[in-house]
Amino acid sequence: SWTTGNVIDEQIAAIREQVGSKRAICGLSGGVDSAVAAALVQKAIGAQLTCVYVDHGLMRKGETEQVEKDFVAATGVQLKVVDAQERFLTALAGVSDPEEKRKIIGREFIRVFEQAQAEIVAEGAAGGEDVAFLVQGTLYPDVVESGGGTGTANIKSHHNVGGLPDDLEFELIEPLRQLFKDEVRMVGQELGLPEEIVQRQPFPGPGLGIRIVGEVTRERLDLLREADAIAREELTAAGLDREIWQCPVVLLADVRSVGVQGDGRTYGHPIVLRPVSSEDAMTADWTRMPYEVLARISTRITNEVADVNRVVLDVTSKPPGTIEWE
Numbered sequence: 199s200w201t202t203g204n205v206i207d208e209q210i211a212a213i214r215e216q217v218g219s220k221r222a223i224c225g226l227s228g229g230v231d232s233a234v235a236a237a238l239v240q241k242a243i244g245a246q247l248t249c250v251y252v253d254h255g256l257m258r259k260g261e262t263e264q265v266e267k268d269f270v271a272a273t274g275v276q277l278k279v280v281d282a283q284e285r286f287l288t289a290l291a292g293v294s295d296p297e298e299k300r301k302i303i304g305r306e307f308i309r310v311f312e313q314a315q316a317e318i319v320a321e322g323a324a325g326g327e328d329v330a331f332l333v334q335g336t337l338y339p340d341v342v343e344s345g346g347g348t349g350t351a352n353i354k355s356h357h358n359v360g361g362l363p364d365d366l367e368f369e370l371i372e373p374l375r376q377l378f379k380d381e382v383r384m385v386g387q388e389l390g391l392p393e394e395i396v397q398r399q400p401f402p403g404p405g406l407g408i409r410i411v412g413e414v415t416r417e418r419l420d421l422l423r424e425a426d427a428i429a430r431e432e433l434t435a436a437g438l439d440r441e442i443w444q445c446p447v448v449l450l451a452d453v454r455s456v457g458v459q460g461d462g463r464t465y466g467h468p469i470v471l472r473p474v475s476s477e478d479a480m481t482a483d484w485t486r487m488p489y490e491v492l493a494r495i496s497t498r499i500t501n502e503v504a505d506v507n508r509v510v511l512d513v514t515s516k517p518p519g520t521i522e523w524e
């Protein structure tokens with residue numbers, strides 16, 4: 199029967215067998231999945247693992263610092279931080295199509311991992327010439343929704359499944375591939391990861407890049423990051439973090455509407471709030487959250503974020519809408 203203990207033991211044995219005396223790297227995104235995958239692999243192969251955090255510039259406020267501090271403090275893992283902001287922005291320039299964005303982001307992640315691999319070799323780490331494995335926190339729903347061999351229609355290319363380039367140099371280790379999110383959280387807890395990591399709301403690997411409907415630019419990212427930080431702050435202050443599965447904040451960069459702010463006409467962008475309730479992200483319902491909290495978020499975003507003059511609420515369940523807009 200299914201127990202977290204069994205899953206952990208089985209995976210550790212399988213990972214040891216697969217890796218042998220070689221080395222592996224693991225991309226950390228700041229999310230639950232990659233954190234649990236990393237902790238599991240570290241338990242299996244210890245110092246043969248190096249974690250790589252790619253700062254692609256599509257992160258939310260404070261996220262990079264959180265990975266650098268919390269995760270390392272909790273696990274003592276070896277961490278390499280790569281500043282790849284320029285690289286991702288350049289690759290995404292001029293691109294608006296959601297699937298194209300996802301594939302570009304997936305590809306650039308792998309290129310950065312390859313570079314990290316080369317650096318580990320150059321640094322002369324023991325066994326460094328044998329970095330052959332890439333650990334990913336892919337979950338069962340990621341596989342299903344990317345059309346991963348189950349005959350299901352391809353809905354989106356999750357960055358770590360359908361977004362991988364064809365010429366991948368790594369062999370993949372995906373210890374969570376058969377699990378749902380709630381099971382991953384149980385495994386994380388059993389592995390001793392702190393509550394702040396295990397109970398974090400999901401955040402997609404492609405980050406804010408798929409929450410800007412339209413081209414991704416530095417200015418738009420800055421704007422969305424501000425709006426997102428306000429929404430998260432108010433949701434946390436209202437004690438809604440557990441009730442809400444996640445609340446994407448989306449910038450409709452190609453839409454403008456007329457507003458009036460101060461004593462003048464504005465012609466700005468709408469921000470969409472998408473609070474959802476869910477068990478496993480395969481289906482979801484929009485969260486009936488208190489009007490007062492919505493009002494506070496709306497007032498603050500329109501007052502504090504330049505170029506945003508309207509906040510709208512997404513009241514669509516999944517299906518027919520997906521949780522993310524892209």
Ligand code: XMP
Nearest residue numbers: 355356357400401402403404479520521522
């Ligand atoms: P959708 O939008 O497909 O999202 O209803 C379902 C869940 O998956 C997250 N998501 C992703 N997570 N890489 C990830 O790690 C991705 O490419 C990706 N796309 C969506 C989304 O936030 C939601 O929790």
